[in-house]
Amino acid sequence: MTSSTTQKSNGMWIIAALVVLLLILHQDNWFWTDDTLVFGFLPIGLFWHACISIGASLTWALATVIAWPLPDETDENGDVSSTEEAAS
Structure with a gap:
């Protein structure tokens, strides 16, 4: 297993x-x-859910950075190739 994997x-x-x-x-x-x-007008429960939504969007952004294939992991057709195929 490589370090990137x-x-x-x-x-x-x-x-x-x-x-x-x-x-x-x-x-x-x-x-x-x-x-x-x-802030004098926003119920704390609604504020909590707004913070959860922001946390979910940041988690999704992090997931795309971590899980998205790098350009060198794709072949010329745009299909994701495995690291074993790329090594051979």
Whole structure:
């Protein structure tokens, strides 16, 4: 296994962990009865979900950077080639 393949594999686990973390944090039972307003007008539950949405978009952006094939990993037809085929 090459170092780039190992890094990509580790990155996939990081992305999976971030997605699971976002799923857990999305269950915000602790803000259901809280009447606190953020910035004087925004209910804290709505603010929490806005932060979760921003976190999800950052996770998705990181996932595309980690999981997207590099230009040298594609063949002339645009198909992704495996590292074993590229080595031969």
